[in-house]
Amino acid sequence: MGITAKGRATRQRIVEGAAVHLRSAEPGSLTLDDVRAITGTSKGQLFHYFPGGKEELLLAVARFEADRVLDDQQPHLGALTTWTAWRRWRDAVVARYRAQGAHCPLASLLGQVTTTPGATEVVATLLEQWEGHLRRGIVAMQADGLVDAELDAGRHAAALLAGVQGGVQVLRSTGSSRHLEAALDLGIDRLRREPART
Amino acid sequence: MGITAKGRATRQRIVEGAAVHLRSAEPGSLTLDDVRAITGTSKGQLFHYFPGGKEELLLAVARFEADRVLDDQQPHLGALTTWTAWRRWRDAVVARYRAQGAHCPLASLLGQVTTTPGATEVVATLLEQWEGHLRRGIVAMQADGLVDAELDAGRHAAALLAGVQGGVQVLRSTGSSRHLEAALDLGIDRLRREPART
DNA sequence: CGCTTCCTGGACTCGTCGGTCCAGAAAATT
DNA sequence: AATTTTCTGGACCGACGAGTCCAGGAAGCG
The missing domain is CATH 1.10.10 (Arc Repressor Mutant, subunit A)
Incomplete structure (x- = not known):
């Protein structure tokens, strides 16, 4: 048995x-x-x-690797409650992917799995958790008055996640982390300056 | 002969x-x-x-498809000199990738080419041209006083491109264009509000 | 028209790789 | 100790797909 x-x-x-x-x-x-x-x-x-x-x-x-992706961003990703934490998270992401270079295990992996429900499910879950962490971080900052409460946390989390994903993809293709850093820095910076609206 | x-x-x-x-x-x-x-x-x-x-x-x-990618964003991408042009470009990108859905011909293509110098070169060239258009658009806006002249055009172009790339990737995985739109809208909006710095 | 060059078709080879099958070792269970 | 279940090894098969080869047709050219 x-x-x-x-x-x-x-x-x-x-x-x-x-x-x-x-x-x-x-x-x-x-x-x-x-x-x-x-x-x-x-x-x-x-x-x-x-x-x-x-x-x-x-x-x-793939599931095994997906877990690693988030783990590598901890403990910062799980507690984005101060600007320092955001900064550390940013550095962790850049460091991780710079070290990884052109080899994204997950990417080369998912390229081989015939687009099956299972594969998309793994990716969807990963992205969901990732974005959830970001969103909760923004909300926490709002609760502490560090970020404008008017700002749409979900929207900003989505944009930030997109920036990271794209930055990593560019890094995989060109070897340069310029885009990843720009997306992260400008994306985080955007959280500070939102109140300037109208 | x-x-x-x-x-x-x-x-x-x-x-x-x-x-x-x-x-x-x-x-x-x-x-x-x-x-x-x-x-x-x-x-x-x-x-x-x-x-x-x-x-x-x-x-x-791949080269053939890469050309199509940029062509599909024309004529807007080549003349990002007004806010209206940016808006139209944004809509064109969203429409194109929403229609394409999970099938990115280029992506499935490059997944099959054993990572050879030629493949990365195609991608690098595409990204370079794409980013160049964005950067020139921002510079043009700056020249017309529509965007803060202090702002680093290259950096913002890089971040925007990363956002688009990531947004498309998420769209391919989840079927939702939410991230792509958020990245585009917030990315473009960011160009307007930069002067609020310090 | 003769000759060269280019174009087309398809049969064939050969390596690779996922998957099957079964015999037997090693544990667990009674 | 007997028996049942789980684990391990590796020979074997069949499909598929890239690349080769060459014979013959079409098109340019003197």
Whole structure:
């Protein structure tokens, strides 16, 4: 019945191994043989733990990576209640993606999953949580009178998230973090100056 | 010697046919047989016109599509000299990507090209031109006194481009144009209110 | 018309990769 | 200890798709 501790360990090893491969120089397209090689497992095990085959495996890895994305921005992202926190968050994002360079594990991953409901769901969830953190941060700042209460928090959170996403994408293509930094700096700065309206 | 008119026509037919396929429901991965089927050509022709094989073909299609991206934003993008022009440009971008929905031909295309210098070059060029238009628009507005002259045009152009890119990406994942619109509207609005600084 | 060059078609090869299958080792359970 | 379940290894298969090759048709050219 069910699964043993050993089994769970192996499954975990597979997911993490695949993730490691994605972070390597040339992730290109991840093949099951790649996973086998890096994790020291056999085809049998792969299909034992992921009966849905490659797709199920990749989706598991995608979820794993999606969690990392947010984790890497903590603890700042979870407590954007002061300008200092925003600043630290900004730095963490820039640092993370600059270090990552052209290799966005999630991106190269999702490029391989045939556009299936599962894949979009992973992305949607990630974006939702991310934006939620930003929005709650803005609201908290408003509650403390640090940001104009009139400002539409949801709208600004959405725009900021878009800026970050786009900045990262440009960074992946050109290698420069200029756009990411501009989007972050101007986006955060915008929160300060909103009261100047009319 | 060289190439005849007939040959050029065939080559063009191949590129455009491939582009059509990418715009269809399930572009997934474009195979040479797909191209063959849709363009009524043979393997021989494909390799005759693209000796570099699939990669060279895909790159040609990518360049073709990249041009379309900017063309679809004209004439507005080329003459962002009034607030009305900015508004129209904004609407054109939203309309284009909303219509396109989850299918970004360029994105699904570049996902298939093994990260080669050629691929990044296409993207880099596109982004560069795009940003150049935005920057020149801001500068023009500054010259006419419609935008604060102190404002860093390059920085704002970069942030705006990032917002658009990210907005489109979110739209591709979630189907909602909320982020794209927020990024555009707040980004453009920011140009108006900059003088409020300090 | 003869000759060269370009264009077209499609059969064929060959590597890759996801997925299947089953035999047997290792644990758990009684 | 017996038996049942879970775990592991790897040989094997079949599909698919990129790229090769060459024979033959069309078009330019003296």
